[in-house]
Amino acid sequence: MRSIVAKGAPARPWLGATIASGGKVPAAEIVICSYCDTVHRRAEVPGRRTMRCVTCDSPLYRGNGDLSAMLAVTVTAVIAFIVANALPLLTLTSGSSQTRATLWRAIMASYDTDLPFVAIALTLTLIVAPAVELCLLLWVLVPLCLRTRPFAFLGTMGLLRTLRPWRMMEVFFLGVIVAVVKLSALATALPGWGMFGVAVMTFALAALSSFDQGALWRRAEQVAP
């Protein structure tokens, strides 16, 4: 075993250490930066810090690989998702008539008034995509937390990876706020409890992407070699 250089490690402990060329290190201890291809040796992460690449400063991996915490956040997101869909997003008052607009009623209304394209696009991005993603996460996390291998693990992880870049909850959240302001020209619009659900879900999904996804793979390898 040749020497292992830990460049920058003492001065900036959150940086991954770089292995010297030819140094024999088990593959599980190597991390390669996906932005610049620099090879690092995996080091202990102090706290929940993000380890960054010594060459290009991109995030390499995170210390937060606690699967039960990840499950807890997922359950929070599921509850928030139900609240966001069941309770009115906003209340419209125009003259004497008052309308409580839940997401689903709004979608159905646009479907009935010959705007099926809008209805389908909203259903897919705001109801189907988050519901599928949360179900897949539960599908993977519950068995892993119980230390068994999830059924169809590879396919599920592949689907989750495909869906992740298209997650748009936070954009939708801002979209509702802009819509409320624009609506105030036409009627009196007030945000409802459904908005609260959307807000919590936005933060829960953001928290989910701050977990170390590699922890899922490592746990799956432990429970079924």
Next chain:
Amino acid sequence: MIRGVDVRLAACESCELVLNMRDVEPDASAVCPRCHAPVRFRKRNARTQVIALLVAALALYFPANVLTIMYTDQFPERRADTILSGVKFLWERGSWELAVIVFAASILVPILKLGALGFLVVSATRRSAWRPRARTKLYRALEVIGHWSMLDVFVVALLTAVVQLGQFARVAPGPAVLPFAGVVILTMLASASFDARAIWDRGMRE
């Protein structure tokens, strides 16, 4: 610094497992033993794909901004808004903060993304040594802000849907919605196709 391609190590893009690729040609791919995804040193045909997607996005950028994105019909007033006049409308209603956000998300971000990705592809192709770290940061910023441009599409769809519930007005999406959504999706695909390692393949400083 040691680079994966020099010591024949590559990480699986889908599960991050590091593979010893000693017997694999630089352009060939191996199969990840953990998740069965193909593993290669660099994304295949990255440059061609990025350029093709950028050209398509640029072509859609003009109809997206010139055509009407939303019709509003509340007796006796009838409006047809483009993205820019929608921003003006928000500004005049007194919520200049939202006007700035929508202007940034809908007009500034798409054109900046097109320009920045074009710059990254050209500089990487020319094997430029100019500030590779800053260029990598620029690329990561593009990845983060990419989907925020969908904001206007959501606003139009939501307004259309919500207004159907009350009987006080009519809102309908205009012909600009599809090209606009197209610009956002194509630029997102373009930045996903770019391989940031190309920035470092010759511009590497010791």
